[in-house]
Structure formats: structure tokens, C-alpha cells
Amino acid sequence: MFRNQSSLRRYANRFISRSSTALASLNRPTEIDVQELLKLLNNRPNGVLVAEDGVSEDLTRYNHDWTNQYKGNSRVVVRPQSTAEVSRILKYCNSRMIGVVPQGGNTALTGGSVPLDCEVVLSLEKMSDIHSLDPTTGILTCDAGCILQNLLDFAAAKDHLVPVDLGAKGTCQIGGNISTNAGGSFYFRYGSLHANVVGLEVVLANGDILDMGCTTANLKDNTGYDMKHLFIGAEGTLGIVTRAALLCPRLPPSRCTTLLACDSFDNVLNVLEIAKKSLGEILAAFEFIDGPAMNLVCQTQSKPLPLPASQDCPYYVLVESHGSCAEHDQAKMDKFLNILYEEDYVVDGVVAASLEQMNAMWYLRESCNPSCVSSGYVYKYDVSLPIPEFPRFVEELKEALNDRTFCSLDYFNWGHVIDGNLHCNVVCRGNFETNSSLRERIDRYVFEGVEKRGGSISAEHGLGQQKRKYMAKLHGSETLSKMYDIKRLFDPNRILNPGKYLPEDCR
Amino acid sequence: MFRNQSSLRRYANRFISRSSTALASLNRPTEIDVQELLKLLNNRPNGVLVAEDGVSEDLTRYNHDWTNQYKGNSRVVVRPQSTAEVSRILKYCNSRMIGVVPQGGNTALTGGSVPLDCEVVLSLEKMSDIHSLDPTTGILTCDAGCILQNLLDFAAAKDHLVPVDLGAKGTCQIGGNISTNAGGSFYFRYGSLHANVVGLEVVLANGDILDMGCTTANLKDNTGYDMKHLFIGAEGTLGIVTRAALLCPRLPPSRCTTLLACDSFDNVLNVLEIAKKSLGEILAAFEFIDGPAMNLVCQTQSKPLPLPASQDCPYYVLVESHGSCAEHDQAKMDKFLNILYEEDYVVDGVVAASLEQMNAMWYLRESCNPSCVSSGYVYKYDVSLPIPEFPRFVEELKEALNDRTFCSLDYFNWGHVIDGNLHCNVVCRGNFETNSSLRERIDRYVFEGVEKRGGSISAEHGLGQQKRKYMAKLHGSETLSKMYDIKRLFDPNRILNPGKYLPEDCR
Known part of the structure; x- marks a missing residue:
């Protein structure tokens, strides 16, 4: 496992990467940290993965997103097998001021699950037990690392349907679905994850484990602030979802x-x-x-x-x-x-x-998504709009970008029209590299077009690295201020998914 | 309006009532406060109601709950007509450390909407505008003081259904429904208010107005922590709900x-x-x-x-x-x-x-509820249980109480069986006074019976004054600690609905 630990020692200084603000107060993991983390996982083989010297070959899949837009340089991936292990890891990293990026299936679109630099990646892939499905209530309880397709299959065999379904279901994990508040194709019929998550277990940055209705899993429980909703869609910036209780309807015959x-x-x-x-x-x-x-x-x-x-x-x-x-x-x-x-x-x-x-x-x-990706670099947008506005929004975008780019742009659009959710894709045909100035230009037009129509610049794919900078425009200062307060409450050292979600100037 | 203001002056000392802990740090409203509050409402006639000297005759309906269990002694009721007025009132009361009890239709069962002593009651009854119903999305936007029946009628006329319906619909207000996370009879079909509230406007204790998706009202919006859910079921202890956007399905033909x-x-x-x-x-x-x-x-x-x-x-x-x-x-x-x-x-x-x-x-x-109430004092319980446990739970309760009370007890049970929600009613036939030692005894049996079955002691009626003392048993110390933190974040002076929801020892 430790093929060359000297590489880690060399990284044992404060983060001085391109994402200096978010990482400035955090430490890179050292060789000693790796050994401590390994001990916390009982020295289990492959419990901690460490990159080889110089290049992160082994850890490429943890460091890249599939849209080829975001790239991290993490050299340490921890793979806990239980909530207790997640708790121990976070407690340690919090005490050492080491950034932790929780990662599910890494199928997101806004860079939320990819490290900025060399934070520790905490992969949930080894926590994939399905615990139960209550036949009377339809409540399914499972670990966060369960692949969605496995849950769909398990529930179907028991005559139930997991109320979220999306193209990435063969890879994405339910903890990631919850942390991004994934909508999917059947949102209109079965509702959001806020409607269907009846219990959640979460580990906070300090290692505290919050069981918010996950063990008891009642359909109705009105005792206390329903804090679990804060973690739905928080992209792991407030805590790490380790277990969930989901309300599953009967499988439609x-x-x-x-x-x-x-x-x-x-x-x-x-x-x-x-x-x-x-x-x-x-x-x-x-x-x-x-x-x-x-x-x-x-x-x-x-x-x-x-x-x-x-x-x-x-x-x-x-x-x-x-x-x-x-x-x-x-x-x-x-x-x-x-x-x-x-x-x-x-x-x-x-x-x-x-x-x-x-x-x-x-x-x-x-196939819309992969077809686009195979034909050029895709600038992907996931927005909410008043439904009748869809075509005008796209036409205005085309006009705005007309003749102002170095490459020929194509426009491919699809989405969950019934939910007002447009997936708008601008493809730089034949060119597979992202261009930041082009991206900024498209971002601006999309953002302005959505804003003037009263829509949302993120319907179901969250904020991640891509959209956080717009937060100050999206919400009033009072609302944003309370979001910062909540971040501070749950993750005072800001070790969880640093540099994502809330803008840089997070106090 | 000011028939005898001297009575208020006499109350202008620190609260020293039966609820000393919750009110100890708060001030009673004085005559000057009343005049200031009246100014904030532009001296509108009946904007501020003040009790007559000695007895609170005029304000009885604001000071009592309908189960005759809770009784306050509020001598000042403010009735704002807009969110801006709510903001001004709260800002003033916060600066003066005056407790404020938000009140909708006052149909609750756990004393959440009744003052403990002489806090100011903030009634939402004058904020009852229905703003819009979008025919494409079905999103209805309205003020918090709308009576549920009026919303049902309005939506029905536009071929839509408000997804909450309960016996008190002729009196209860939507802001109260949201603040107690009311379930109702059609919860199974249409889901909880967490599923259907797509936007919320809330005024915090310091007067800040948070617009959480209420103005834009998109079906899907994944930008930032979804804080509105904290206010659903918080019984006005974190902020006052002033406006809501509700997702309404088509009216079933x-x-x-x-x-x-x-x-x-x-x-x-x-x-x-x-x-x-x-x-x-x-x-x-x-x-x-x-x-x-x-x-x-x-x-x-x-x-x-x-x-x-x-x-x-x-x-x-x-x-x-x-x-x-x-x-x-x-x-x-x-x-x-x-x-x-x-x-x-x-x-x-x-x-x-x-x-x-x-x-x-x-x-x-x-008629189950009113029939019980007319036949004796009703000790009402609203619990979640595994559905097959309903009869055994009731039998055990009967056995536990057998021969241990001064009066003859009858048991009347009903509920939303499909949601695991049992409304269990112990009636002291012919006796219309509450008996605190009997209540405590029943409470204990009910609580223990629910706990050992993994249910919830509050399925849809919240905590109010009645159930807050059990909170420490219901939630782990980490979870409860975070609830205190959240209370402190939104209402640091603890002026909002003091003495409710979280236990006394709120730090």
C-alpha cells in the first residue's frame, strides 16, 4: 500500500494550491496522518489508498469528474466500512485540520465530489449494506454507499420502487443522490428526496453521529427541528450521510x-x-x-x-x-x-x-448525455425555468453566443419538462478541452437568462465548484448569512468538502 | 382600545410567573411598549388589542386552547397586516426582550400557540391574502394567515387541491399547519408539508426577512442549504412564517x-x-x-x-x-x-x-374529537407506532391505568392507520377538569409504550408545552445539542414562543 511514502512527506505543508482561500487554513495529509488513518481502520488492507510517488495514477478515478472539467490531486483515499469508522476518520481529520471530500459514485456535474487539491477523499463505496425493507410501510434502510441500481433491484424483488431514478443509476450511490438532492425522471410522480427521506444518519466534522429518525424510521415524527433536510442537497459540506431510510411506494404493476x-x-x-x-x-x-x-x-x-x-x-x-x-x-x-x-x-x-x-x-x-460528451466538450447547464420559457431561453442563449467563440457551437437540450427542469448543453464540437473564458461567457448568459425569468440556476445538480460563486446573487444577504452560520455550526473548521458550495468569502 | 392602560404598567416587571425559567430573561410589555407597537402598525384601529384592567376578557380566545388545558395571561395582541409589519414588531420586541407567541387558528393540541403568561401574542389572522395559483405548475402562493378551508375552496375553483386537509380546516391557518407540520387525512396520498412546501417566507426574531424560494417558487431549486424545512414543524420558535408557496396537485375529478x-x-x-x-x-x-x-x-x-x-x-x-x-x-x-x-x-x-x-x-x-371533548376531559395522544402494534399498545395502556384513577376512564381511538398515526384518547367521563397527576401517569405509560416500540410520541401535533420535557429522552445528546444551537442561531434572545418545544434547560 505504501509504495513510496516520501511523496506524502513532501506534501506536508499548508495548502498553497490554486484554491488557496478555501484550503489556506487546512493541512495536507502527511505520512504520519496516513498511518493514523490506517490504524483507525484497523490496518485493513485497502482501507487507505495512497498514490504512488509523483503521479496519482492509482487514484485517478477519485480525482477526476467524468465531464473532464474538475481535477484534484488527492493522494489519500480512505474507505471506511462502518459509521463508527467514518466518525473516527472525521474526528481525526478535524483535529488535524485536514480537508475531507466525501465521494459517492462521483457522477455529479458541478465538481462537488472532486477534491480541489490534495484533500483526503472519503469514499463511501465500501458501505453498501441494504438493511431492511418494511413491507407495511415501504421504508427501506440502507448504507450511503449503496449503488442506486442495486437498491432499485432489491426493492423491486420485494414489490417496491425506490423513488429516484436517473441515467447514472448503475454508478451513483444513494448517499450522493441525497447529498445532491437528485431529482431524476420520476420526480413529478414520487416527489423530491425531501419528501421521501424519512430518516438520515449523518457524521459531523467532529465525529458526532446524528441519528435523525434513521433507526426508528417512522413515517410521521414531529419531535424537534427536522434537521435532516439540511443535509439533503448540502453536498457533504455540513456532514457525511452514512445511512438513510427511504419511503418506497409499491412497484407499479x-x-x-x-x-x-x-x-x-x-x-x-x-x-x-x-x-x-x-x-x-x-x-x-x-x-x-x-x-x-x-x-x-x-x-x-x-x-x-x-x-x-x-x-x-x-x-x-x-x-x-x-x-x-x-x-x-x-x-x-x-x-x-x-x-x-x-x-x-x-x-x-x-x-x-x-x-x-x-x-x-x-x-x-x-444517451443524451454520453452522446454529447462523445462529440465535443460540453458546457452543461441544469436550470429551472417557467416551462413556456424553454425555447425563448435557448434562442436568446444562441443569439448571445453567436459569432463570439473560437469554435463552432452546437446546442442540445433535454430535460424533465414537467418539473420546469431544462438540461441545456452547449457543445464545442470536435474540441474536447474546456475553455474557461468560453465557460464564463456562457455562464453569464445562462445565469442572467435564468435570473430574469425567476428560475433557478441549479435545478437538481447542486452548486459544487461551478456555481458557488453565484450564490451571493441568488439569495438575499440575510438568507446567505444564515447559510454561513449553519456551515459554521456543523463544520467550524471548514474541513468538509472545502472550496465547494458556499462562496470563498465564507467567514 | 386603551381602556385602562394602568394595568399594563403594573405588569412592567420581569416575568415571575409559573414558567419562570423560560420567561426569566424576558420583559413584560409596558404601556410604552404598547404605544410603540401601535405606532409600528400606523396606529391602525384594532392593530393592537389590549386587555381590560384586571381580567383579560377581550383576549380570552387568544389565551386559551380549545382543549382547556393551557391558559395564558397575555394582555397584548398584535395583528399585523403585512410581512413588513411583522418584521417591525419582532425587531422591536427583540430589542426590548419581550416574548412573542405567534398564533394562527389556535387549533393545536399541545399548547404551542398559547402564551405561558403575558407574552405578546402575534396573531396572523389579518394576513390572509391568496396571491396566485400557477396553472402550469400548480404552485399556490398565499399569506400565512389564510384559513385552510378558504385555500381549499380557492384551489378547487381553479381545479386544484391543497395537499393538506384536516378536521379543523374551517379555523386553522396555513401558517399554523406549516409550523406544526400538520399531517391530516390525505398524507399518504399527497405527502408531508416537507414534500409540498416549495417556498417559505419567514421573519426572524431580529426582524430579518428570509425569502426561501417563496417569490420565485420553482418546483426544483438546488441552490444552497434548504433551510425552509427547519421552520416546518418548528412551532414558531425559530421564526414566524408569513408566506408560503405550496405545490397543489390537480383536483381529482x-x-x-x-x-x-x-x-x-x-x-x-x-x-x-x-x-x-x-x-x-x-x-x-x-x-x-x-x-x-x-x-x-x-x-x-x-x-x-x-x-x-x-x-x-x-x-x-x-x-x-x-x-x-x-x-x-x-x-x-x-x-x-x-x-x-x-x-x-x-x-x-x-x-x-x-x-x-x-x-x-x-x-x-x-366528529371523533368534539364528541370526546363533550363527554369529559380528554387526555389526547398523537403517536406513531408500527401499525400492527395499535391494539396491543391500547390494551397495555388500559391495563396500566386500571384501578389507579379517581375517575372512570374510557378509551376512544382513531387515526390515520395507513401512516402509523394513532390518535389515542383517554376520557375522564363526566369530569371536565384536567388532573395533572393523572395526566403525568398517562403520559408516562404512553411515552414508555411508544418508546419500546420505536414509535414517535408526536406524529403530527408537535411538542408545544406538553411534550417538550421528553425531548431529552427522544434524541441523542448530539442531536439535541444541535437543535439548541439552531435555536440560538435564529432566536438568540429566545423571545419566540418562549417555554415551548425545546426543554427548559435550553442553554
Whole structure:
């Protein structure tokens, strides 16, 4: 494990990296620290991973985000197997003023799970026990490091559904989902994690373990300030989520999926309105993919568009229902589609006739991201907007960026239209390097466009490293001041995920 | 308004009441304070109500709770008409160290909205504007003093449903619902207020106004710590809720209601399981009323039990579905009832054939509380339990209290069985005075019974004055310590709702 410890000794000075403000008061981990951390994990093989001298080859996956935008230089990764171990690690790092970056599946988009420099990475990947699923209440209790797909499979085998589902489900971990308040495709039907997390266990920077309804896991508990919500979406800056109790609904016995093509965004809105009326309580997802994104996916993934009559339509819509009675659900879906055709709201549409076809439709949606990434550097934006504003927002962005860049820009947009959540992607085609001045320019236009429409610059992907600098514009000084107070309360030494979330000038 | 101000002058000393610890550091409002408060409300007639000399006749309704358990002695009630006025009042009271008790409809059960002694009551009753309902998102924005029934009516006229509904809806105010995290009868279907409050405006003790997503009101906003959740269920001890943005689903076009009689609690559980399977996504409420409570209601309200074959059944169940298609919903309900009869899970059942019959069924459920109150002093308990434990819990309580009281005790139980929420009522028949030693004895048994089953001693009615003393037993010292920290952060002078919620020894 310790192939060359001298490299760590050389780093044993105060952080003097590019992120000097956030790290200025923290120490780099030394060789002695590594030995102490290893002792805290009972000298377990691979409990602590240490980089080789000079380059961090072994630790690359902990130091990079998949969008190739953020890169850390951590040389120490700790992998606890229990809450008690997490507590011991944090207590030690807090006493030594060592920065700690909690990391789940590292699938985020804003650099929240990537170290700035050589902080210790605390990976939850070895804490993946699923503890129970109560058949009466549907409450599932599990460790933070559980991969979402494993939870979905476990719950499904017991006739339940984990109420969060997203493209990264094969990699992301539930602790990360909770810490970023991941929305996902079925948010409209099942609600946010604030709605579904009924208990949380969290370890604070000083090693204190807070059990906030995780052990008792009651559907209703009105005793005391409901502090668990502070940790939902806090990106590990207030404490590390180690365990969760999630309310899981019954698995819907019937699912219907349809892919539709619309010739205008007005018709997307018309389809949405009819879906709400016709599908009612079984409406589970209403996603949109714009024409360029759909074409890119079909080309990149070599998949034919399953709607022959709709080539080059500007908008595609994926609608899914989750219900308890196949016959009723099919009748509702038929009614929905009949109205769409009668009213000429869609150019073409296809209903999945099998699970395979259903998965193929979702594959198109979930391939939007990787297809973009494979075609150039992607400047990704995740915003909330009043739904009718989606096209105007994109048009204004295009106009603003027109002729002002060194490379040819393409625009690919998709998202959870029913939640007002637009994923807007500006791709510098053929160029795979990020360009900070271009990023700043796009950031500014996006931010201003969202602000003037009363939206949110982060709908479900949090703040991380990318968006923290806008916080002062987003919230009143009183609100922001209280956020600083809360940070100070839970992590006074600011060792947790330093340089993320709140702006630099955190007092 | 100032009929005799000398009475106030006499109170202008430090609080030395029965609640000495909580009020020890606070000042009674003086005549000068009243004049200053009146100025802050632009000398508006009835902006400030002041009690007459000696007795607080005019202010009785602000000083009493309806269960006749809690009684304050407030002589000053302020009634702001805007958030700015709330801010000015709190800033003044904070600077003068005067306790402030926020009050909505005053329908709570644990004394949270009643002053301990002569704190200023801040009534939200004059802040009742409904601002908007966005037809695309369903987000309703309103002032905290809106009466819930008015919101339900307003939303219904716009084809939407406010996702909280309870017996006190004609009196309770939405700010109070939020501040107590009221559950209500449709919690299972629509979720908690943590799920549905998308924005909140709150005034802190120092007068700072926090707008936490209330103005922008996006369905998804992941920018910064989601602090609004701290105020949901905090009973006004951290700040005063002045405005809210609530996510309202579409009004279900179809409602079916059925009342069933079961000869055992096992069969109640069987009915619950079949309801979840047969009704699925349209299952909206699953309430139970035990036999003694149903008999009491029928006698007290002079209403016949609409189930002739089920006299003296030990359990009655009220099931309601909310769906989008009457034909489908009726088919699901028929299937549900057929299974129940085939399996002999119910003794008798009746389906409401009209809105009138539906309302009559709900009248029985909502009359449980007033029927109890009219028959003797009611020791009311609102607990969460593992659902199968309901009958054993009640039996143990009866055994524990058997032959140990001065009066004859009756037990009437009902609740939201689907949420694990039991409303347990011990009635001292014919005696309308509370007895503190009896209360303490029942409290102890209830608390111990709930604790050993891993439940919660407050499912939806909060802590108020009644349950705060148990907090130290309910939460670990680390969790409780953080609750104190948060209280100190938002209300350092402890002027807000003093003597409630957190135990006396709040540092």
C-alpha cells in the first residue's frame, strides 16, 4: 500500500494550491496522518489508498469528474466500512485540520465530489449494506454507499420502487443522490428526496453521529427541528450521510411508455396539459429531447429513430405512466393518444409494446448525455425555468453566443419538462478541452437568462465548484448569512468538502 | 382600545410567573411598549388589542386552547397586516426582550400557540391574502394567515387541491399547519408539508426577512442549504412564517368513499393490504375509528351508524380514493370490496352514493374529537407506532391505568392507520377538569409504550408545552445539542414562543 511514502512527506505543508482561500487554513495529509488513518481502520488492507510517488495514477478515478472539467490531486483515499469508522476518520481529520471530500459514485456535474487539491477523499463505496425493507410501510434502510441500481433491484424483488431514478443509476450511490438532492425522471410522480427521506444518519466534522429518525424510521415524527433536510442537497459540506431510510411506494404493476414528436414547443405544452388530464394520477414521467439532441443520439448510438414520420421534428417527448391496473392504464394511454392525434398536437408517436421497446426509448433519453460528451466538450447547464420559457431561453442563449467563440457551437437540450427542469448543453464540437473564458461567457448568459425569468440556476445538480460563486446573487444577504452560520455550526473548521458550495468569502 | 392602560404598567416587571425559567430573561410589555407597537402598525384601529384592567376578557380566545388545558395571561395582541409589519414588531420586541407567541387558528393540541403568561401574542389572522395559483405548475402562493378551508375552496375553483386537509380546516391557518407540520387525512396520498412546501417566507426574531424560494417558487431549486424545512414543524420558535408557496396537485375529478366494519384488527390490516393492491395509486385515505369511538360519535352527534349489520364491531375503517377517471375508480373500488367480502375481511360496508353521503361519512370521522371533548376531559395522544402494534399498545395502556384513577376512564381511538398515526384518547367521563397527576401517569405509560416500540410520541401535533420535557429522552445528546444551537442561531434572545418545544434547560 505504501509504495513510496516520501511523496506524502513532501506534501506536508499548508495548502498553497490554486484554491488557496478555501484550503489556506487546512493541512495536507502527511505520512504520519496516513498511518493514523490506517490504524483507525484497523490496518485493513485497502482501507487507505495512497498514490504512488509523483503521479496519482492509482487514484485517478477519485480525482477526476467524468465531464473532464474538475481535477484534484488527492493522494489519500480512505474507505471506511462502518459509521463508527467514518466518525473516527472525521474526528481525526478535524483535529488535524485536514480537508475531507466525501465521494459517492462521483457522477455529479458541478465538481462537488472532486477534491480541489490534495484533500483526503472519503469514499463511501465500501458501505453498501441494504438493511431492511418494511413491507407495511415501504421504508427501506440502507448504507450511503449503496449503488442506486442495486437498491432499485432489491426493492423491486420485494414489490417496491425506490423513488429516484436517473441515467447514472448503475454508478451513483444513494448517499450522493441525497447529498445532491437528485431529482431524476420520476420526480413529478414520487416527489423530491425531501419528501421521501424519512430518516438520515449523518457524521459531523467532529465525529458526532446524528441519528435523525434513521433507526426508528417512522413515517410521521414531529419531535424537534427536522434537521435532516439540511443535509439533503448540502453536498457533504455540513456532514457525511452514512445511512438513510427511504419511503418506497409499491412497484407499479403496469407501465406504459410512449415517444412522441411535436412540431412546436406550444404543442409540447399542449401534450403536457392533455397528459395531466388524461393520465392523471398515473402520469409518472414527461421528458423532452429537442430535435438536434435526438438526431445526435441516433447517430452516436447508431439507433434508428423509432418514429419514421417525424424526421427533423424540433421536439420529442417521452411520456410514461405507472399504474396498478394494466387495463385501466392502457385505456387512459389510448385516450391520451387519441386526443393528441385528433387535435394535431403530435406529428408521430409510438407506444412501447414490450419491456425491450420501453428500455430502448429510455436508452435514447439516457444517451443524451454520453452522446454529447462523445462529440465535443460540453458546457452543461441544469436550470429551472417557467416551462413556456424553454425555447425563448435557448434562442436568446444562441443569439448571445453567436459569432463570439473560437469554435463552432452546437446546442442540445433535454430535460424533465414537467418539473420546469431544462438540461441545456452547449457543445464545442470536435474540441474536447474546456475553455474557461468560453465557460464564463456562457455562464453569464445562462445565469442572467435564468435570473430574469425567476428560475433557478441549479435545478437538481447542486452548486459544487461551478456555481458557488453565484450564490451571493441568488439569495438575499440575510438568507446567505444564515447559510454561513449553519456551515459554521456543523463544520467550524471548514474541513468538509472545502472550496465547494458556499462562496470563498465564507467567514 | 386603551381602556385602562394602568394595568399594563403594573405588569412592567420581569416575568415571575409559573414558567419562570423560560420567561426569566424576558420583559413584560409596558404601556410604552404598547404605544410603540401601535405606532409600528400606523396606529391602525384594532392593530393592537389590549386587555381590560384586571381580567383579560377581550383576549380570552387568544389565551386559551380549545382543549382547556393551557391558559395564558397575555394582555397584548398584535395583528399585523403585512410581512413588513411583522418584521417591525419582532425587531422591536427583540430589542426590548419581550416574548412573542405567534398564533394562527389556535387549533393545536399541545399548547404551542398559547402564551405561558403575558407574552405578546402575534396573531396572523389579518394576513390572509391568496396571491396566485400557477396553472402550469400548480404552485399556490398565499399569506400565512389564510384559513385552510378558504385555500381549499380557492384551489378547487381553479381545479386544484391543497395537499393538506384536516378536521379543523374551517379555523386553522396555513401558517399554523406549516409550523406544526400538520399531517391530516390525505398524507399518504399527497405527502408531508416537507414534500409540498416549495417556498417559505419567514421573519426572524431580529426582524430579518428570509425569502426561501417563496417569490420565485420553482418546483426544483438546488441552490444552497434548504433551510425552509427547519421552520416546518418548528412551532414558531425559530421564526414566524408569513408566506408560503405550496405545490397543489390537480383536483381529482373522481372520489369514492366507503365505510367498513371489521371484527378484528388483523382484518383491518388485511383490508389495508387489499386497499394498497386494489386501489393502488388512487388510494387517498385509510382512516380507522374504534368501536367505542364510533358509538360515542353516533350517540353524541345523534347520527345513525350507516352500517346496520355491524353494531358493536371493534373497528371501523374509512377508505377514500382520489382518481382521474370515475369509471376506472369505481371498477377498482368494486374489486376492492369484492375481495373483502369474499375473504370475509369485513362484517359490513357501505359506499357513499352521493357527495352528501361522502360528507356524512367524513363527518363521523371528524366528529371523533368534539364528541370526546363533550363527554369529559380528554387526555389526547398523537403517536406513531408500527401499525400492527395499535391494539396491543391500547390494551397495555388500559391495563396500566386500571384501578389507579379517581375517575372512570374510557378509551376512544382513531387515526390515520395507513401512516402509523394513532390518535389515542383517554376520557375522564363526566369530569371536565384536567388532573395533572393523572395526566403525568398517562403520559408516562404512553411515552414508555411508544418508546419500546420505536414509535414517535408526536406524529403530527408537535411538542408545544406538553411534550417538550421528553425531548431529552427522544434524541441523542448530539442531536439535541444541535437543535439548541439552531435555536440560538435564529432566536438568540429566545423571545419566540418562549417555554415551548425545546426543554427548559435550553442553554
